[in-house]
Amino acid sequence: MKLLSRLSAEHRALFWQIVRYGLTGLFVTACQAAIYWCLAALAGLHVQLANLIGYGAAVVIGYASHSAFTFRGHGEGSSHAARGVRFVAVSLVSYALNALWVYLCVTHMRWPAWSPIPAMLFVTPVVVFGLNRQWVFK
Numbered sequence: 001m002k003l004l005s006r007l008s009a010e011h012r013a014l015f016w017q018i019v020r021y022g023l024t025g026l027f028v029t030a031c032q033a034a035i036y037w038c039l040a041a042l043a044g045l046h047v048q049l050a051n052l053i054g055y056g057a058a059v060v061i062g063y064a065s066h067s068a069f070t071f072r073g074h075g076e077g078s079s080h081a082a083r084g085v086r087f088v089a090v091s092l093v094s095y096a097l098n099a100l101w102v103y104l105c106v107t108h109m110r111w112p113a114w115s116p117i118p119a120m121l122f123v124t125p126v127v128v129f130g131l132n133r134q135w136v137f138k
Contacts, residue, residue, distance in 0.1 A: 071137035
């Protein structure tokens with residue numbers, strides 16, 4: 001914690017926002033991944049349909065969670081509708097990335113249905129944080 005005290009107030013706020021984003025983002029992404037895996041591996045749905053359903057659930061969970069926790073106090077100058085539209089646009093980027101991971105791993109490489117989950121958990125969230133911070137909740 002001594003290191004944090006050396007940071008400026010702005011950098012400390014950013015640090016804690018990243019921590020909140022990590023916790024919330026892992027939860028939301030884990031929800032999406034769990035829904036995807038259950039539908040693809042257990043229920044036998046096509047992997048892209050399973051990914052789409054997981055994405056839809058993650059958008060709803062993510063907007064509520066990030067608005068209330070991760071980016072609380074940010075973007076208050078714009079309406080929920082405007083932030084919601086921008087959030088959905090960023091979520092579409094997230095969906096496209098996750099669809100890419102599913103295609104590359106499952107369809108192209110013929111790996112198991114769980115194989116895109118690491119990229120869903122560790123690559124996509126980094127891209128989405130930057131977009132959310134700079135555009136949706138600025």
